Amino acid sequence: MIIFEDVCKTYQPLGNVALDHVNLHIHPGEFVFVLGHSGAGKSTFLKLILREEKATSGRVIVNGQDLSKLKERKIPYLRRQMGVVFQDFRLIPTMTAYENVAFAMRVTNIPEKHIRKRVPFALDLVGLKDKMDRLPDELSGGEQQRVALARAVVHTPKLIIADEPTGNIDPQLSLEMMELLGAINAMGITVVVVTHEHELVSRFNKRVITIDKGQVVADTDQPGLGAAFRDAENAKLDLGEVRI
Amino acid sequence: MKWSSFRYLVGQGLHSLRMNRLMTFASVGVLSVCLILTGVAYLFSTNVDSLVEYIGQQNEMVVYLDPDLSEEEISQVDSSVRSISGVTSITYVSKADVLETYKGYMEEYADLWDAFEDDNPFKANYRVVVEDLEQMEALSAQFAAIAGVVKVSAPLELSDIFVSVQRVVTYAGYAFVAVLAVVSVVVIGTTIRLTLFARRKEINIMKYVGATNGFIRLPFFVEGVASGLISAAIASAVVLGSYYALEYYSGQIFTGMWATVVGASLVPLADVWYWLVAGFCAFAFVLGGLGTAVSIRKHLNV
Ligand SMILES: Nc1ncnc2c1ncn2[C@@H]1O[C@H](COP(=O)(O)OP(=O)(O)OP(=O)(O)O)[C@@H](O)[C@H]1O
Ligand SMILES: [Mg+2]
Numbered sequence: 001m002i003i004f005e006d007v008c009k010t011y012q013p014l015g016n017v018a019l020d021h022v023n024l025h026i027h028p029g030e031f032v033f034v035l036g037h038s039g040a041g042k043s044t045f046l047k048l049i050l051r052e053e054k055a056t057s058g059r060v061i062v063n064g065q066d067l068s069k070l071k072e073r074k075i076p077y078l079r080r081q082m083g084v085v086f087q088d089f090r091l092i093p094t095m096t097a098y099e100n101v102a103f104a105m106r107v108t109n110i111p112e113k114h115i116r117k118r119v120p121f122a123l124d125l126v127g128l129k130d131k132m133d134r135l136p137d138e139l140s141g142g143e144q145q146r147v148a149l150a151r152a153v154v155h156t157p158k159l160i161i162a163d164e165p166t167g168n169i170d171p172q173l174s175l176e177m178m179e180l181l182g183a184i185n186a187m188g189i190t191v192v193v194v195t196h197e198h199e200l201v202s203r204f205n206k207r208v209i210t211i212d213k214g215q216v217v218a219d220t221d222q223p224g225l226g227a228a229f230r231d232a233e234n235a236k237l238d239l240g241e242v243r244i
Numbered sequence: 245m246k247w248s249s250f251r252y253l254v255g256q257g258l259h260s261l262r263m264n265r266l267m268t269f270a271s272v273g274v275l276s277v278c279l280i281l282t283g284v285a286y287l288f289s290t291n292v293d294s295l296v297e298y299i300g301q302q303n304e305m306v307v308y309l310d311p312d313l314s315e316e317e318i319s320q321v322d323s324s325v326r327s328i329s330g331v332t333s334i335t336y337v338s339k340a341d342v343l344e345t346y347k348g349y350m351e352e353y354a355d356l357w358d359a360f361e362d363d364n365p366f367k368a369n370y371r372v373v374v375e376d377l378e379q380m381e382a383l384s385a386q387f388a389a390i391a392g393v394v395k396v397s398a399p400l401e402l403s404d405i406f407v408s409v410q411r412v413v414t415y416a417g418y419a420f421v422a423v424l425a426v427v428s429v430v431v432i433g434t435t436i437r438l439t440l441f442a443r444r445k446e447i448n449i450m451k452y453v454g455a456t457n458g459f460i461r462l463p464f465f466v467e468g469v470a471s472g473l474i475s476a477a478i479a480s481a482v483v484l485g486s487y488y489a490l491e492y493y494s495g496q497i498f499t500g501m502w503a504t505v506v507g508a509s510l511v512p513l514a515d516v517w518y519w520l521v522a523g524f525c526a527f528a529f530v531l532g533g534l535g536t537a538v539s540i541r542k543h544l545n546v
Contacts, residue, residue: 076456092445
């Protein structure tokens with residue numbers, strides 16, 4: 001589903017290296033966490049998948065398409081194959097939950113008849129069918145994030161990517177959010193969740209790819225990789241606990 | 245694009261026109277003023293053209309023939325004179341006609357003129373109205389070169405003055421309209437930029453869900469072009485209304501010699517209104533589209 005082949009990303013003009021020779025392979029139907037500290041390069045990783053940024057070198061292949069060769073005007077069609085969820089929800093405050101989800105379908109040229117069927121279905125999936133006429137301000141943070149999730153899945157994409165989806169909601173709701181993502185994954189949709197929350201990741205028995213300073217330093221699919229790094233991280237965590 | 249999507253996008257553009265009321269009001273206001281001034285410049289220059297033409301018609305050239313020519317010679321000269329092009333009308337005035345005219349001026353003394361019946365001292369001549377005042381000098385030389393023509397009198401200086409006035413008015417009009425066009429593009433561009441800013445969240449979301457660039461841009465063009473067309477409607481109403489009033493009351497406004505000149509040369513509203521309205525719409529359409537395009541190019545990275 002997603003293949004990174006020796007990908008580097010350097011931001012000009014300062015020359016910040018955000019990704020440094022990244023190699024990885026995410027298969028269709030997988031649920032993957034991408035874990036890393038602030039500034040590790042997690043968002044950059046997602047931006048490359050969304051083709052918001054172009055790799056400086058190496059190849060990014062998403063759903064069989066080599067993104068370095070993708071023409072500008074084909075980018076919208078690439079994005080229609082995915083759904084995105086952000087930390088700050090990105091809902092339109094003047095539109096109801098229903099309208100927010102419908103908006104995503106309208107602007108991609110989907111007929112109204114289809115929208116009227118799909119939107120309630122997606123809102124039902126995230127448990128918000130009875131609140132679909134509320135404005136974002138009239139919903140809790142967790143509910144707003146679920147609207148965002150409904151918007152990401154409404155067109156039945158092959159891939160969902162989420163950038164810190166639990167960053168603005170409390171831990172209890174974070175777990176619910178993850179369970180929803182798990183349910184969506186069970187429908188056969190590939191899910192990639194980017195987060196810096198070590199705690200949250202450790203509660204789920206899923207594949208974890210750890211990025212640090214732009215490099216993949218650990219991958220639970222490849223136990224050999226990054227053992228030293230893991231030990232160092234654990235040592236840090238232990239120290240933290242001692243201090244408290 | 246599907247019809248329902250198109251309708252949706254047009255609706256979005258018109259919606260933001262309403263949401264953005266204050267800025268729409270400002271840009272429609274400025275654009276209307278620009279169009280009104282452009283319309284006034286157009287009407288002014290059209291009327292100067294008409295005035296110049298009218299004065300040209302009053303300024304005939306007179307081509308005098310040698311009084312000693314025989315009938316045969318006159319008919320030869322006649323064909324040469326009539327072969328010259330660039331002439332609106334040409335009227336032959338025989339010796340006898342001239343005498344009659346003078347008799348008419350002084351009816352009481354008509355008898356006195358009878359003395360000249362047999363020995364007419366006047367010269368037969370042609371009254372020539374030229375098509376283009378600028379060509380008067382060249383034409384007068386052509387007439388003078390014909391054998392049998394003794395003199396050509398042409399009001400060259402006067403025609404020169406009117407031709408230069410006409411030229412200045414035309415060029416000043418072009419420059420004026422160009423400046424106004426730039427102002428309008430800037431104003432519409434600014435309005436669209438504000439809309440872009442107000443809708444940056446939506447635009448951002450549209451990008452992520454895979455809306456095409458055309459889809460993202462269309463509502464902004466609808467907004468820009470609609471502002472333009474509203475302004476065109478306002479400008480048409482103001483300019484046509486004022487011109488109608490001017491035409492209607494011209495009898496009271498202009499007196500004396502001016503009444504005659506204006507009466508004869510004021511271009512009737514019926515002859516120009518469709519040009520004005522079509523011009524306003526086309527101008528507003530282009531400026532609205534251009535303003536939007538400039539703004540989108542600068543501020544929308546899709
Ligand atoms: N547009 C940009 N221009 C220049 N440098 C950038 C840009 N975006 C990111 N960077 C740099 O690239 C590196 C990785 O950034 P990235 O946003 O991918 O980190 P992140 O892992 O998402 O961090 P966070 O958890 O804080 O969101 C950082 O050093 C950052 O300063
Ligand atoms: Mg980030």
